[in-house]
Amino acid sequence: MSLLQWNLTVAQNSKKWALLNGNRIEWKVKQGENHEDHIEMAGLQSAAVVYYGVREGRLLLDKKIVFPMLRTIPNNTHASLTVPFQDTKSLLIKVDGVAVDEYPRRFVLDGKLAVYSTTNSALEVQRTLFPSVDKPVLIERVKLVNTGNKPLRIDLINKYSKFLSDPAKSVYGQYIVQALVIDSLVPNLEPKQSYLFDIVYEGKKISTPVYQYSPSYELQKRADFVKSLADDLILETPNDTINTAFAFAKIRATESIYDTKGGLMHGPGGLSYYAAIWANDQAEYANPFFPFLGNRNGNESAINSFRHFARFMNSDFKPIPSSIVAEGDSYWNGAKDRGDMAMIAYGASRYALALGKKDIAVELWPLIHWCFEYLERQKTSEGVYRSDSDELEGRAPAGKINLSTNSIAYGAFQSAADLAHELGKEDLSLQYRRQAEELRHSIVRYFGADVQGYSTYRYYDGNTILRAWICLPMTMGITERSAGTIDALLSKYLWTNNGILTQSGDKVFWDRATLYAFKGFFMTGATERALPYFKYYSSMRLLGDHVPYPVEAWPEGGQRHLSAESALYCRVITEGLFHIVPTGFRKFSISPSLPKEWKYMRLRRIKAFDRVFDIEVSRKGKQEFLIVKQQDGQLIQKPILSQQAISITLN
Incomplete structure (x- = not known):
């Protein structure tokens, strides 16, 4: 029996809950x-x-x-x-x-x-x-x-x-x-x-x-x-479990917003993290999702988080704190720079593009630009960026230069280049695009390595065992070494019946890494290989022993239902399966991966780019088609060619 077959058997045997109509699940006690x-x-x-x-x-x-x-x-x-x-x-x-x-x-x-x-x-x-x-x-x-x-x-x-x-x-x-x-x-x-x-x-x-x-x-x-969330950003596929898991994830991603004296703050929760924001959970994970859903509180909390981070910009280029806590009255920077400026620049650029409102983009631009100025001061002679730690804050080794900070920085440069173009800052747009390309080559050169027999990435200099975050380059569009990376992530060293381990030989898992990996699998076109694992994971989290949302980690926190992980689940769909990448205020690229066992997949009432629109991907014979229905009823119809992105501009 293969590892995947064993996982699927475990999922079937541990399934306590059943789907009901109307995005409900039920456990009948035996x-x-x-x-x-x-x-x-x-x-x-x-x-x-x-x-x-x-x-x-x-x-x-x-x-x-x-x-x-x-x-x-x-x-x-x-x-x-x-x-x-x-x-x-x-x-x-x-x-x-x-x-x-x-x-x-x-x-x-x-x-x-x-x-x-x-x-x-x-x-x-x-x-x-x-x-x-x-x-x-x-x-x-x-x-x-x-x-x-x-x-x-x-x-x-x-x-x-x-x-x-x-x-x-x-x-x-x-x-x-x-x-x-x-x-x-x-x-x-x-x-x-x-x-x-x-x-x-x-x-x-x-x-x-x-x-x-x-x-x-x-x-x-x-x-x-709950109904307002169900009625926007509606996922329709032949898999009811994934559809329902997506609907539940929208609830958890959006409900954990607190009306503090410092404005709306999206907080992870988990009996520990409230009335506060983090550069990873909010800026990097949750904020880029909210424009797609269009929830008013979600978008306001995102804008507010960037305003709080911007308070800490300074002329000495000391790092912005990782977390702003106590309703905005205090902060935490106990792990020093975790790559937080890369996280903020990435999240703010992606958010501003997807929101599609120029006035907000203009407001966020100084923060984005400051973060890049900070990063340049951390650049090494190898062309990569140093940081004190990563989002795991010392729970696992990260060295002085880690793959996470650099992968996220690459994604930040890409989106910021598009945003600069929208704002008429052509010189900066060209500069960021050039820096992105240089960083991409530096990442492959510095981190590319054979680890435990796989042609993938080392996480830091001296790292000799496989790490979960080797998935990050794929999620930012760096496709070099992706074949070996996918093999490594789904190998006996990292994949378990609870998703992907933090590192080979450990028992610790964090869902955020598993969810990023799924997004990367779909983005790189490894859909047929990844879909059985994603179906298994979705069924386990929605209908298994601990439901109905993605979790933070184990053993730390006892699998708390932290909120931003649910946003990451939704982004597996929007940015993974559909592979939507914001490239302008009304513009995005899309390179969907329709599984062979599905004849269609749809996202209805998407609210990104300051518009309301539907996306449908369907197959007729051997040809796949993309249909974008705009809010004025106008249709954009395109044939889909394998792994070729389609550029869409909305009215």
Whole structure:
């Protein structure tokens, strides 16, 4: 059995969830099945990690709720107030004087978490958990149903204790976190009758007035938010699992945006990273995605992140911090320069082109130009750029000159050259294009190496084992050594049933590297080879043991659902399978890779380039065709020639 066949067998055997219509998934609990999982959900004022599952037949439903704008002291990266709520110390439901035990029968995820349980009585309990879109609360909607033929006397006893913060350790005075039970006076339930009440988990300053919450209204707003994401940038392929994984990834990529005093900030989450931005997670990973989706908060958070980074430009060309934290009040640069200027220049250039708004591009240009000036001061005699570390921040060796920083810098030069042309800066456009070409040759010359028998790249001088980030040159359009690199990434040294290892011989994996690799595979036309792996990965992350989003890493963080990884999943599709590369405010190149087993693939309601348009790739006989439908109804139709990019200019 091949490694891939074994992976596919693992995926099939570990598939707990099933697809439902309407971008929903369901886990039907089998007799005697025990399984626990966790999912993160977020709104503008709060986030929650909900731990759910079945333990010895009974419902597990614990929560950790994060209030990013309730800052604690010291006010650093991890200073968001976080309070746990355990179901064993929560709301007690009694039926005819006997405490209820809940036995889950099924779980449903669709931007909310719904749990359907029977009990040790005729009562059935349905719970739906979701964050408020714009208030500092998590809401748990509880529906009680009498399925028997006798009336039931119901008692609700709120056992939650209030949490009061220490004022001396709270930036904005004392905070209170509490669970409010709304409509808890349950009448006797007649046969077949149901009753609805809500638990509102609220965090606020002690001085904030009491708020009258309307859970039904909050539920509808959450549903509207999820629907708005489903209705834009719609992926249609013959593979329902990939379509649905893409729809879920749009939710996680977009919900983790916080309305801080420093403006909207897209944060990774994971009980650690809120009200803050990073040069990799935000500038490099998430921001270039948001113009394609067109979500207003996503685009505003992207622009705001670049404005924050721009605050730290300086005439001495000291590096911009890796992360700006605490709502913009502080920063983190503990790993020194991780290649952050390359990340920012790349992300800002790609973002400005894809957004298609000249005024924003003009605003971002000084930041982009400054980052390149900084990079030139790090250039070595070998024609490559040094940095103190990389985005792994010392978790794995990176030497003094690493492949990540240089690959991203190459992508930055390419996009900045296109952006400079759009802004009428022809001299700089030619200069950046020349520097990109010089850097490309330098990367191949300096990093190109045979590693563990593969003609690929060394990650740094002295590196003798395969590394996950050898995928990066492919994702930036550097195709030299791609055949050996693909072989290496899918070899026994790096590929596992959890994706690609950080380095050969290790057990650590980070989804961001796996997702970049998938994008690179598709960009270089290795679609037939990569698709089975991508189908496996999508099925595992959406329908396996830990769902429904891509994760950060393991063992670090216990596979947290960090937000930017979901943006990277979406970019596997937009920039990988469809191979869309922004080249102007209304212009892009596209070189799609339609898998042989598919007759079509579509992206509908793309909102990039300040337009709304559809892309369809289809096959008739042996010929593939590209159709771009513009918002005025005009069609652009082109035959697709293998590995030849098509330039599209929108009206």
